Amino acid sequence: MIVVLKADTSPEEVQAVKDKIKENGFTPHEIQGVERKVIGAVGDEHFKDHLMEVLDSMPGVEDVIPILKPYKLAGREIKNANSVIECDGFAIGGDRLALIAGPCSVESHDQMMATASSVKHAGANMLRGGAFKPRTSPYSFQGLEEEGLKLLKEAKESTGLPIVTEVMNPGDVELVARYADVLQVGARNVQNFSLLKELGKVSKPVLLKRGMMTTIKEFLMSAEYILSEGNKDVILCERGIRTFETATRNTLDIACVPVLKRETHLPVVIDPSHATGHWDLVEPMARAAVAAGADGLMIEVHPDPVNAFSDGPQSLKPSKFVRLVENIRPFVQLMGRTL
Amino acid sequence: MIVVLKADTSPEEVQAVKDKIKENGFTPHEIQGVERKVIGAVGDEHFKDHLMEVLDSMPGVEDVIPILKPYKLAGREIKNANSVIECDGFAIGGDRLALIAGPCSVESHDQMMATASSVKHAGANMLRGGAFKPRTSPYSFQGLEEEGLKLLKEAKESTGLPIVTEVMNPGDVELVARYADVLQVGARNVQNFSLLKELGKVSKPVLLKRGMMTTIKEFLMSAEYILSEGNKDVILCERGIRTFETATRNTLDIACVPVLKRETHLPVVIDPSHATGHWDLVEPMARAAVAAGADGLMIEVHPDPVNAFSDGPQSLKPSKFVRLVENIRPFVQLMGRTL
Amino acid sequence: MIVVLKADTSPEEVQAVKDKIKENGFTPHEIQGVERKVIGAVGDEHFKDHLMEVLDSMPGVEDVIPILKPYKLAGREIKNANSVIECDGFAIGGDRLALIAGPCSVESHDQMMATASSVKHAGANMLRGGAFKPRTSPYSFQGLEEEGLKLLKEAKESTGLPIVTEVMNPGDVELVARYADVLQVGARNVQNFSLLKELGKVSKPVLLKRGMMTTIKEFLMSAEYILSEGNKDVILCERGIRTFETATRNTLDIACVPVLKRETHLPVVIDPSHATGHWDLVEPMARAAVAAGADGLMIEVHPDPVNAFSDGPQSLKPSKFVRLVENIRPFVQLMGRTL
Amino acid sequence: MIVVLKADTSPEEVQAVKDKIKENGFTPHEIQGVERKVIGAVGDEHFKDHLMEVLDSMPGVEDVIPILKPYKLAGREIKNANSVIECDGFAIGGDRLALIAGPCSVESHDQMMATASSVKHAGANMLRGGAFKPRTSPYSFQGLEEEGLKLLKEAKESTGLPIVTEVMNPGDVELVARYADVLQVGARNVQNFSLLKELGKVSKPVLLKRGMMTTIKEFLMSAEYILSEGNKDVILCERGIRTFETATRNTLDIACVPVLKRETHLPVVIDPSHATGHWDLVEPMARAAVAAGADGLMIEVHPDPVNAFSDGPQSLKPSKFVRLVENIRPFVQLMGRTL
Structure with missing residues (x-):
């Protein structure tokens, strides 16, 4: 220094x-x-x-x-080769683009099975869905909790898609890890260090979402918390940062893709649904993310967005998701990957 | 709507x-x-x-x-009179300005006793100190945990000052509540809803810090989480928001004082130490906070800032804290309050 | 309302x-x-x-x-078809992607001729270069002024590429319009209403850069200033907004492309050089911009970036620009356009 | 470096x-x-x-x-003593607090005379009013221009208060300087370098407003533009920066007062009207500004805010301004100054 x-x-x-x-x-x-x-x-x-x-x-x-970057295990200097992270059957960070799709919240058996089946057929290779929901209002739907985890498990059994789902409470890590293939940390918990430490001790991959006001340095330091506890499988996910612009729900920091790829060996996934908040912006941002070099996409799909319990305005109908997959496929190929 | x-x-x-x-x-x-x-x-x-x-x-x-504000219990419309919150001997939100002082981290018996005694003599009416520390780096000092809580308790016994200390993990709420008079939620946990719900069930006041990225509306919604679980004793604390400006550690949103006083009946405290990050900016910001109508100040004081385990650059020496108290006293009186 | x-x-x-x-x-x-x-x-x-x-x-x-958008002439409701803007031989907003390349500053006859010739051969269809330079420091190079405009004119004569160059002072609009094919308004002048009004009266297209602090609504209102004075030829250019993130010079708001395409009939160009500030981030962001649906790219190229008078760190060498053009070409084609 | x-x-x-x-x-x-x-x-x-x-x-x-600060003439190292700037009868930066009051826009003879007389009686020592108005919409009132300057001059003759008024176009500097005692640069023009250079050549003080996204460093570099052209009389004015918070029009960066006082010898004025956008927040922010150490306040006052041509919601009625002056007076005295 x-x-x-x-x-x-x-x-x-x-x-x-x-x-x-x-x-x-x-x-x-x-x-x-x-x-x-x-x-x-x-x-x-x-x-x-x-x-x-x-x-x-x-x-x-x-x-x-300071002269050196504050992260060590997350950095390229200690490990130059890209990390490829095994998620019970699908590997993120390798030759195939991760396409993680599903509803914001797990709402019911029928909703979950219908969505899982349709995203699987459209080409998704992983399934998302929230059983524990961080909501700004205490009066909003808070998730089905363990019941939701069971529905996710069932959806996995019927489609074969590995499951990504959020955990909010350090006390629930063990429970969620019993059902999930990848444990997600939401944007609001990116610096919930108690949770990060707990996740550093499990043997399942963690998908860590960047917070709305987290710098890239801080984001990598949060990954470092998990890595330093022994869990080497961290997937980074950009989902938009908070700025003065209100035309979109958040501002997608697309340049973070090449910046992160330069700084770290960890895979980088983009969530264009939360980044924009509007379903009609999801496809152009998905194309941009692929072209920028992202390792994956995380997209909200719901069979009936109007009646979704949460995030309806940014959820794609299954038919629109099918079209999105077809439209991004040639971009994925240009980037030297397959879906 | x-x-x-x-x-x-x-x-x-x-x-x-x-x-x-x-x-x-x-x-x-x-x-x-x-x-x-x-x-x-x-x-x-x-x-x-x-x-x-x-x-x-x-x-x-x-x-x-939307037409209505999303918060209800936190709003002035449901309760117009200012809430005055009893903290085991000191009431925040009433005639006296809360002056909460102490070190960032509890480090040792001697450090804690020396600081407690000096801030008490200078005029502080509550004591702060962190036993669980949220640090950006996993390699930084993480706090003395229960050992630290015991030292805080001892400092309270010798000075009579009620204790404010942070809790990070919902699983630690019961433990911290056994020692603390006021449980603090740090800025990074302002939307840690699992923690907020847990704190809604305890019978001790909660000091809720605004996050770096939290709008005033979201801040009040986080308070609403605690209130809606049954705990009516929430103290709001502004500690600077994140902006493009880097001359200070954060940007003190001083106008949030009158905005919050208009919107909510809950007391509002300002933390000029975290808001600025530099000890020499603490006193002018403390004066500004008092003049803006804040109900209290939360200030970091350390007997030897150079050797503090954390936040040394923004900590005041006891002698400087004595001078600060003397200098703000007439401003407090002009605002119709006493120290 | x-x-x-x-x-x-x-x-x-x-x-x-x-x-x-x-x-x-x-x-x-x-x-x-x-x-x-x-x-x-x-x-x-x-x-x-x-x-x-x-x-x-x-x-x-x-x-x-408010219920209605504050802009009228810039909006899709008054003119639904995309505006295609003639720039003395190249039309922006139509079937071909605009590729505007050149140095940040016009520095000398040799530098300008060499750059113009190399970007022309690489595939650029318009030439950029600054003769009046807005610099944060009064002690920095401020541009060659009219001498620079003459060099741009000469470069146009030898390559046939239309010229885009900045004007800062309303009093210089007439002078710059004598030499330039497109007059550029820099980010810092996006709400310099005296300048905008003056540009509304000329008969040449205006490339309007979004400011670091300008919302999309305000950006369109600045375009409205020019349109309402009678000049219908406005090209919008996003060049990064200011946020808390410092890993890049600015934050490229890539989602503004589909948002602007929905709101306005005016063409949208992306400047990945200023948006990122690092030459190695320019190509991935150029790909992302094309994939997001931009009508053009504006890229800084310099024969010798190390010795550039300004913006060297974000300028591409001609050889790297050649590679960039080759690499983005298939993405341009996927979007249904040609270079 | x-x-x-x-x-x-x-x-x-x-x-x-x-x-x-x-x-x-x-x-x-x-x-x-x-x-x-x-x-x-x-x-x-x-x-x-x-x-x-x-x-x-x-x-x-x-x-x-970089190691050194980029500004030189604006810095304390070249001139340690506070600059006291003579404004035709009132000196800013000395023992008296500058209280610059008046309407946002000059609208008519009666409005201007009534306001000037009432703010004078309330205790203002300088008069503000805009003849050239920078408005986001081209369809909004753009100011009375020279006619407005004449009304300001008349108001000065009847009250003796020196005049502060905005200039937007470098071509208007000479005209405005004929009428005004202090030339104001608006927030949107803080990096309008053509205007700053022109103002560096006049012999009247300049009140430079900080932009909504101007760092303190850039703000001082803009002052340096004026100083380096030979005009030593620059007054800095903070009027709120743009952040994610929308409860107030802008976010008053109150900590910039002690930061600027440490960095520069130039006087610092706060504009709580633009910083907040709501008349009921003006008085608490005025008190905070005085307590933070500001050299002056700039406040919008209008005899009939509902019918103001601009900024009605943030303008004080004369009776409220009288009360504000009375309420801040003891704070001014505590800071060792007079009104």
Whole structure:
């Protein structure tokens, strides 16, 4: 890290900074600039983010600038090859584009079986559906909970599609892991560190959604929480960030795809349904995501969007999903992948 | 709610919308505008946010606009008088300004006792300190956990100051509630609905921090989660939101004080330490918060900020905290309150 | 528009609101809701945004909600067919994808001729280059001004490519229009209404860049300024918005492509160079833009990016631009267009 | 500046970076870290922001980090004492709080005289009013132009209050400067560099409003444009930034007051009317601004807000302005100032 000193720093203050650097096992290198002195502190920053705060609190210090990225296990430097993550029969991050489809909420046996069957026939290779629902209002439908997990399991048995479903409470991780093939962390829980730690201990892949106001650095640090507990199977999912623009529900940060592919070996999935909030924007954003190099798509499909318990406005009818799959297929092939 | 129809909506589509409104127990009122038809749907919106999504999913509908605020128990309309919340000896929201001070993390017996004693003498009326710490990096100090809670309890016994401390995991609520007088929800957990529901069932006040990405509406909906489970004692705390500006750690949304005071009966506390991230900005922001009408301040104080385990750069030394208290006192009096 | 009244509004206040609505040539329609009364005001909102403010200022009024979009000439309702804009030999918005390439700044005769020739051979169909440069620092290179315009003209003569170049000062519009085929408004001037009005009076197309802080609604209102003065040839260009994310220079709002295509008949161009700020992100974002349905791309190319006077880090070398064109060509074809 | 090299940079690339640094008159200092090599480039960065781009474009370079602030004349290092700016009879930045009040738009002789007289009696020491109005819609009232300037002049003659008024077009600077005592740059023009340069040549003070998405650094760079042309009299005005929050028109960045006071010697004024957009939030934000250390307030007052041509919802009636002045007076005194 680089310590920038104030213009009027005293020699004693400079010495104290250098002593503190050494005391933490780092080596100080002083550079005298035209208007400022800076001190480079050489050492392994990964496990020393605390030293940055310490130096930043010292008299005479104007700024402390990190050199290394704060994540380690998530980074390309420790593992350059792309991670390909096995999800009970489908591998995300490899030659095939992941196409994860299904309803926002699991609502009933009939709704779940109908959707599972139709997305399977359209070409989806994984099934999504929420049994535990994080809703802004306490008066909204909160999910069928274990009953919903059972319906997902049944849908899997009939279609063979692996199941992705959300877990919200660290206390439910074991329960959800009994039914799900991939455990999803929702955007609002991206920095729910108790949950992340718990997920680091299970032996199933985790699909981690980026929060509405999570930087790419913080997103990778949240992945690092799971990785550092021992679970190597993390799938990243961008679902739109919050900005000043209100024409769409969120703003799809499409550039995060190549940025993440450069920074990390973990696969990157895009959720154009939540990113836009409108079903008619889902297909163009799905094409853009594929063209940008995403490893997968996560799309909300409902047999009867008007009567969906949640997220109806952004859900595709099965017939529209069929068309979407046909329309993105040539783009997937241009990117050297298959569906 | 108001349903705006598209310019080219067919009579059948209009009829379907009106039928759906009636089916949900609402009454439709049609207004034919110059370029658009709109339908007012009259009914109790509080428990019907789902109807908005339903209508928004229907063919021919361009937009659905809510009229009522989505929160009910948190709103002034159901309870106009300010809530005054008893916190084992100190009441927040009444005549006295809450001055909650203490270290970011509980680090040791000596650190905690020294800080508690010094903030008490300076004029603080509540004590803060984290035993469970939400940290961006898994490699950072994560808190002393139950050991920290015990030290907080000891500090309370020696100073008489009620304790505010964070709980992150729904599974820890019972444990933390055994030691704390006020349970804090951190900014990253403001939409951790599993945690909020659990906190709705305890009989101790909750200090709910606004998230970096949380609108005022969503903030009140998170309070509504706690209130709707039966716990009426919620204290709101603004600690800065995330914006494009990087000169400060977050952007203190000072105008949320009068906006919240207009919308809700719940007390509003400002945390200028997290909002700014720099100790030298804490005092001017504390003055501004008092002048804006806040019911309290939450301020990080550490006997030795350079060696703090966390948040050193934004922590005040005890001597600076003494001066802050003296400097804000006349502002508190101008606002008709005492310290 | 819809006027939402406060819960405790008096009959006199209601009457005053209705009178004010009538006084402005609108017709009031009252709806009595469960907790609130709302009044629909029927009339042509386009030229009446002032009425919204008037009503919003009246006692007893809680909120005023517009129903119609504030733009008229820019909207699909007044002109449903896509506008195809002639730019002295190349038409934007039609069957061919616009590929506007060139250096950030015009720097010298050799740099300009070399770039023009190489982008022409790679497949560009228009040439960009700045003679007047808006720079954050007054100490940065500010452009060659008229000398630069002459070099652009010369580059056009030798390659046949129409010229796009920026104008910053209303007083320079006439000068720039003598040389340029398309006049560009930079992101920082998107709400420079003096400049927009002046450009509404010229007979050359205007390429209007969205500002870092401009909503899609405001963007279309800025286009409306130009259209309402009589110039029908406006090309919209998204170049990234400002958000909290700093991994890229700006955040490319890719979803604005289908949103704009739904709202307006004007062509939409994407600038992936400014949107990302890194040359290695330009190609994936160019592919995504094409796949999302953009009518064109605007890309910075420089023969020697390291020695560019501006924007070197986001400029492509000619050889990389050749590869980009080859790589996007099949995507362009999939979208039913040619290069 | 600090150049961070990639992990796998070749010795030739390192040498090329060092050569480029020397070629630009800087001195390179190499530091070999654990995972990265960094090179400090020592020289006067103020006039060398281009070198950052050059280095950032070179192969092997991962990042270039500035050490010095990009502004020079605006900074405290070149001039530590607060600038006190004479505005024809009232000095901003000294012992008295600037209280700039008046209507959003100059509308008529009667409106202007009535407002001027009432704000004068209430305690205002400067008069505001717009003759050239930047409006989002081309169909909104655009101002009385020179006729408005004449009315402002007349209002000044009758009250003695110096006049602050906006100029939008570089071509109008001379005209506006003939009537105004202080020339205002609106938020949308904060990076209208043609206008800023023109204002750098006049001999009247400039009140520069921060844009909705302008960082504090960029804001000071815009001030630097004016200062570097020779005009030393720049007054900074914060009027709210754009964020995701929609409960207020903008988000008042109150912490910018102490941040700007630390960075610059220029006076800082707060506009709580535009920052909030609601008249009932103006007084609490005015108190907060004074308590935060602002040098002045800019407040919209209109004799009949309901019938104001613009900004009615955020304008105070004269009687409410009288009360505001009385209520902020003791806060002003606590800050060691007079009104």
